[in-house]
Amino acid sequence: MTDFDPDHDPAAETALSEQWRALLARHALTACAIDRELGEAFGLGVSEFELLERLQEFEQEKPGGGERAQALANTVHLSQSAFSRLVARMEKAGLVRRTHCVDDRRGIYIALTEEGRERYRKARPVHRRILAETLGPEV
Amino acid sequence: MTDFDPDHDPAAETALSEQWRALLARHALTACAIDRELGEAFGLGVSEFELLERLQEFEQEKPGGGERAQALANTVHLSQSAFSRLVARMEKAGLVRRTHCVDDRRGIYIALTEEGRERYRKARPVHRRILAETLGPEV
DNA sequence: GAACGCTACATGCATGTGCATGGGATGCAA
DNA sequence: TTGCATCCCATGCACATGCATGTAGCGTTC
Numbered sequence: 001m002t003d004f005d006p007d008h009d010p011a012a013e014t015a016l017s018e019q020w021r022a023l024l025a026r027h028a029l030t031a032c033a034i035d036r037e038l039g040e041a042f043g044l045g046v047s048e049f050e051l052l053e054r055l056q057e058f059e060q061e062k063p064g065g066g067e068r069a070q071a072l073a074n075t076v077h078l079s080q081s082a083f084s085r086l087v088a089r090m091e092k093a094g095l096v097r098r099t100h101c102v103d104d105r106r107g108i109y110i111a112l113t114e115e116g117r118e119r120y121r122k123a124r125p126v127h128r129r130i131l132a133e134t135l136g137p138e139v
Numbered sequence: 140m141t142d143f144d145p146d147h148d149p150a151a152e153t154a155l156s157e158q159w160r161a162l163l164a165r166h167a168l169t170a171c172a173i174d175r176e177l178g179e180a181f182g183l184g185v186s187e188f189e190l191l192e193r194l195q196e197f198e199q200e201k202p203g204g205g206e207r208a209q210a211l212a213n214t215v216h217l218s219q220s221a222f223s224r225l226v227a228r229m230e231k232a233g234l235v236r237r238t239h240c241v242d243d244r245r246g247i248y249i250a251l252t253e254e255g256r257e258r259y260r261k262a263r264p265v266h267r268r269i270l271a272e273t274l275g276p277e278v
Numbered sequence: 279g280a281a282c283g284c285t286a287c288a289t290g291c292a293t294g295t296g297c298a299t300g301g302g303a304t305g306c307a308a
Numbered sequence: 309t310t311g312c313a314t315c316c317c318a319t320g321c322a323c324a325t326g327c328a329t330g331t332a333g334c335g336t337t338c
Contacts, residue, residue, distance in 0.1 A: 019270075020169065028216035068286095077167035080288095081287090081325075082324070084288055084289085089324095104286085104334075105332080105334085106285065106334070107285090108286085128152050128155065128156070132151075136155065208317070209315095220296065220318075225294090243304075246316060246317080
């Protein structure tokens, strides 16, 4: 709420500003590269890949039949509505499967399909290579 | 083009992946906060503020009548088309002014209006406060 | 158990974005 | 001059996103 800092420090302000610009630049560079390469090769965007990765991780922890949507939505930095549509797209693409919970029929479980696991397995090395290329050089 | 690294190093791969996740999280947190607060208070988004800031910086360097669009587009991490529309929105809002170059009539100059300078002056402290709140705590 | 509020997800709508393309301006070569 | 490739910006289109709202299920209170 305070418009200008009580303890105004120009040097700290400049440092923060440059940190933010660097973050913006790295984010744009990497996200753009992922969208382009994974999009062309596997039909995946940044969010799609992130979701596949989360599902794969959850699957390793407990091999049950998927994970609650709510638990996943928080991990991909999307609004609730955007997440809902992301899952819908990926279900249509055959990468995940939605099933209503039996104990709480408001919620849904989201599980990888075999195709989803396979797609992730193939896309992962490309994703990691892009990270190495764009994040690796600490410019 | 190489699908999997010649020098495969699981530890380095994990480190890169976590670095990317942290970057995604920080970007989402900060960008979202900026969009919300600057949007409510000043009708500005992340890109709008960035452009105002670049224009203000260029203006200080050489107080001439603006900057070439091409030179600015590279600094805000937008596609050429998105940048074109960003400028159109901001011109409509009275924040910038477009003028055709006289020497090369393909290009345009983009200059701050008085309203644009004023809006930036007011928004800047809020922007910096958000950066301090979201980037400052090195979680 | 009826009514109410709350939660979990879906959807209508407005908007911002990237890709492909369009259209005018420039430069160069024949 | 004419023709052609290129550059700079604008625009049609498809699509992803966020906000607001809708809908169905849960829980509590009386």
